[in-house]
Amino acid sequence: MAAAPASISGRWKTDDGKGIVAMAPCGAKMCGRIERLLIKEPAGGQRDERNPDKQKRDRKVAGLQIYWDLVPAGDGWKGEGYSPEDGRYYKAHLRVKGNKMTMKGCVSVFCRTVTWTRLG
Structure with a gap:
């Protein structure tokens, strides 16, 4: 039986230095949420303005869940x-x-890889 993967739980600084993402359990799975942005935000906060769903474009990016349904795989x-x-x-x-x-x-077939760094 394969060993469980290393824990993703904790706070991570994004590769571009623009934010901190907190990874934590949500039910039986893991989720990730933007804990805070490290960039100067516009008045009222950075919004999710590129969301394909027009109803969601006014959401604040800080606090936004960006990972869900994460389960161990290999x-x-x-x-x-x-x-x-x-x-x-x-x-x-x-x-x-x-x-x-x-x-x-x-x-689809287009992939991108980034590397984040664990905080404290």
Whole structure:
């Protein structure tokens, strides 16, 4: 039987330094939420203005859930993700090594990988 993947629980600084994401259990699965933004926000807060759903474009990005349904898969985690930067939903694959977490996000055949750093 394979060992469980390393925990993704905790606070992570994004690769671009623009925010901090908190990963925590939500029910039996794991979720990720933008804890706070590290960039200067417009008056009233940064909004989810690129969301494909017009009803959601007025949501604040700070506090937004961007990962859900994350479950152990092999040596990592997989689930669903959302990027407020480009308004895309994608299949997420997360893997932790030491204090780094790599995330591969795929929309159809196009994939992008970023690396986040665990905070304290």
